[in-house]
Amino acid sequence: MHNSDEVPNGTKPKKIFSRSNIIVYGTLLIISIYYLLPLWVMVMTSLKGMPEIRMGNIFSPPLEVTFEPWVKAWSYACTGINCDGLSRGFWNSVQILIPSLILSISVASVNGYALANWKFKGSEVFFTILIFGAFIPYQIMIYPIVILLREIGLMGSTAGLVLVHTIFGMPILTLLFRNHFAAIPEELFKAARVDGAGFWGIYFKVLLPMSIPIFVVAMILQVTGIWNDFLFGVIYTKPATYPMTVQLNNIVNSVQGVKEYNVNMAATLLTGLVPLAIYFVSGKLFVRGIAAGAVKG
16 A cells, blocks of 8 residues: 555656756856847847948847848958958968868877877977977967068968968867877777777777767868968968958948948858858767866866
């Protein structure tokens, strides 16, 4: 017989509207509004004509949607004497991003793999020096790199900027991969070596298939850093090879004619679409890579 006075077992169900939930979700809602409100203003402004913008209500949706500011920002907005919009800068950024991304991740992953699993004489000293480089402000390296690129004949070229991004991405990416590979059970490497796999065999056949999330983390970090870079782009390239961010700056800060806020907003959104799209496509793998120990010591 079931005793009606018996206390039920199990955990007590949590209240949906408890004080802690209200505080947590309320805080998240406020932070979300804080970050999304500027984006809302940018999108709405980019879809309005200038007469409607001059009415002053920046938060209201457009009375008449127009994509002309987007077309102008991409195709024929003027940056000095050039009036080809962001299109030229976009393809320059692609030519800078792809080789920089491939080189930096490839070299850093091999560095991290070697430092974690194939110790060599002086490896700890090498790793310490490499990590120390991650904390040196890159602004103090600008002039020495100018001299270096000039001496090797790469100053003002896309190849020179690719080299700069590859070098500056190396310390943090090496740390990322080294910590990830060090967390993999050592028995896995021993078993692979018993089966006859060498340095590259283990790297390609064992590590790569099980390390996709950490490669996605590295890719998102590099894409964001390289695509959004302005300082290196304006210093180490020339007008014909300026990346998209430099073109955007030239459009927004142009002093010729009337200030077209809708075109400026559309140009800003176009510039940010690539890293945003990559994050949305690979966001789950990014979270998995972080959770798997991507930034653990």
